[in-house]
Amino acid sequence: MTSFPKSFWTANVTELFERAAYYSMASFVVIYLGQLGLGDYLPSTLNGVLWTLVYFLPVLSGTIADQIGFKKSLIIAFVLLFSGYFMMSFPVFIQGKTLSPNIEKEITSGIDTVIPILIAILLIGIGGSFVKPCISGTVQKTSSGRATLAFAIFYMVINIGSLTGRGVAYLVRTRSSLTYIFVVASICAIVALLIVLFFYNDPEKELNLQTTNRPQKSIKEILLNMIxxxxxxxxxxxxxxxxxxxxxxxxxxxxxxxxxxxxxxxxxxxxxxxxxxxxxxxxxxxxxxxxxxxxxxxxxxxxxxxxxxxxxxxxxxxxxxxxxxxxxxxxxxxxxxxxxxxxxxxxxxxxxxxxxxxxxxxxxxxxxxxxxxxxxxxxxxxxxxxxxxxxxxxxxxxxxxxxxxxxxxxxxxxxxxxxxxxxxxxxxxxxxxxxxxxxxxxxxxxxxxxx
Incomplete structure (x- = not known):
């Protein structure tokens, strides 16, 4: 396993912190938004939109990552993710809103609460959509003919990150308040960003691979392929x-x-x-x-x-x-x-x-x-x-x-x-x-x- 190149391991550690960030808050999103006064339906709808962005947008973001490079794409991704997690906490930490102990049926929050949450959902969805194609692409390119083992490690790292994020979030929020799950997520996103900035290299650069001169796809071509x-x-x-x-x-x-x-x-x-x-x-x-x-x-x-x-x-x-x-x-x-x-x-x-x-x-x-x-x-x-x-x-x-x-x-x-x-x-x-x-x-x- 030590013969995998450095970018393979830095990509996996980056993925661990990204998954820790996401799952530190994922289990509580609908509860948090409900207690913030968004009613019975808007929290679930917004959470659905978030997951949709994360799983649909890689069709576009994966192509962009291929064109500008994985490292630049990951830097953009974690800046967006940090900003998104911060914006999720904005109504409480910046605007001074308080969480209701119960989730009420009607929407009691105003547009000043809804807008930061909508921005947060977009930032997390767009940022998250860049991560998976970049990390899985790095794993594929650095697998050195051992793709099965490489992706087994990758899949294990995802679940370790998931466990870590949930565990740390539990320890933090039970000693403070629910909103601090977004502090955990933000810190994990910053750590991932620092790993990318100082340790991660594009696999082609590290392995001196010849980059294929395939034609770059425009957004129009991507949409035509979708059709x-x-x-x-x-x-x-x-x-x-x-x-x-x-x-x-x-x-x-x-x-x-x-x-x-x-x-x-x-x-x-x-x-x-x-x-x-x-x-x-x-x-x-x-x-x-x-x-x-x-x-x-x-x-x-x-x-x-x-x-x-x-x-x-x-x-x-x-x-x-x-x-x-x-x-x-x-x-x-x-x-x-x-x-x-x-x-x-x-x-x-x-x-x-x-x-x-x-x-x-x-x-x-x-x-x-x-x-x-x-x-x-x-x-x-x-x-x-x-x-x-x-x-x-x-x-x-x-x-x-x-x-x-x-x-x-x-x-x-x-x-x-x-x-x-x-x-x-x-x-x-x-x-x-x-x-x-x-x-x-x-x-x-x-x-x-x-x-």
Whole structure:
């Protein structure tokens, strides 16, 4: 492993701090915005827009990074990210706004609060969209013919960064206030910027590689390529079918935090609970790959979608047990929170089955000679799922799960069991519909190829 060049390791350390920055605040975005007075729907919608920007814009930012160089692109990215994390805290630290202990239904904040948040979302989304193509591109170029090992290290670093960010954010916010998660994110972004400035070099420069004189693409050409890809009916249908999986994945940062904050606990440690996701990936990635790597991509994807669908349904169980969701579990957490942690863990298992194999399936689906072009759009289902998952997830939670709920003295909502069950069943059925659609789509594609 020591034979990997310096830029490989500096890229991975940079990625660690970038992921630490993002995940130090990701689990609390909808809660923070809700407590800031943005109501029931705007926090989820804005969070969905943020994830959409991060996963859609690499189509453009990756091309720009190729043209101006990875180092310059990363410097721009971390300046934008630092600015974005700072702007998220602007209403509290600069304007003197206070966070409400509860999330109220109506919007109580004015435009002076909304504008800094909108700017923050744009800055974080644009900045974040530059990082992944630059870091993964560096890993690819410096892998020295050992791409499998290189990307295994890269994937492990991502999850270590995720764990680190959540853990540090928990320690800081429990000793200060929720807004300080953005201080953690800002500091991590600054550290990443300093690493890039003083230690990172473009891989071509470090390895004395000849840069290919490929023609630079204009924005017009990028948009034309996008039209070319989306005009492919088979691929457009695939994007829609698989977006159901990512719609449910998006609820880890939408419905689940809202359920924890508004139903289960007045001050839930969402950052600790969502650690179940990277922990499962770190400990079970190799095992799942070894045991089930031989499955056909389509089978693996469908298994992943079914798992994530069932992860929603298990939250029905504590509703009907003695003591309900508030029943104490080992003096650690309410029983309902335990099932949310289990949901997050199961979603990670679903991710292990579905996410990586999606790239393989797209590669086989793309027309010959256009595999690279089509793989560049592999993250579009995540963008679609996040964009819809924000507002639709908020609707399912607020209008279905919380229907006929009663407010307790501590501000929490005691849900009507039938309404709560219906909400979780709807989420499960969205996943099942995606799995069935994926199966039918694959049969149609197989028949189409045979003809």
């Amino acid at each position: 070319l890809v989306l005009k492919n009916v088979r691929f457009a249908l695939f994007l829609l079918v698989t977006s159901g999986f990512f719609f449910l994945y998006a609820q880890v940062y939408n419905v689940l935090p809202l359920y924890l904050k508004k139903v289960l606990e007045t001050n839930p440690p969402v950052d600790l609970y969502t650690m179940a996701n990277p922990l499962v990936i770190v400990f079970f990635q190799l095992i799942i790959t070894r045991l089930f790597g031989g499955l056909k991509p389509i089978v693996s994807i469908i298994v992943g979608i079914v798992i994530i669908s069932l992860s929603m349904a298990i939250n029905i169980i504590p509703l009907f047990l003695e003591g309900g969701v508030y029943r104490d579990f080992l003096s650690i957490m309410p029983l309902g929170s335990l099932f949310i942690v289990m949901t997050v863990a199961l979603i990670a298992f679903g991710e292990l089955f579905a996410s990586a194999r999606t790239y393989e399936y797209i590669g086989a689906l793309a027309p010959k000679g256009q595999e690279g072009l089509f793989l560049g759009y592999a993250n579009l289902p995540m963008a679609i799922g996040a964009l819809l998952g924000g507002p639709v997830g908020a609707f399912i939670f607020n209008e279905i799960m919380c229907k006929n709920a009663t407010k307790l003295d501590n501000g929490l909502l005691r849900l009507d069991n039938r309404s709560a069950t219906l909400g979780w069943v709807i989420l499960m059925l969205i996943g099942f519909a995606s799995a069935i659609s994926m199966y039918l789509y694959n049969r149609w594609i197989t028949r189409h190829r045979a003809e």
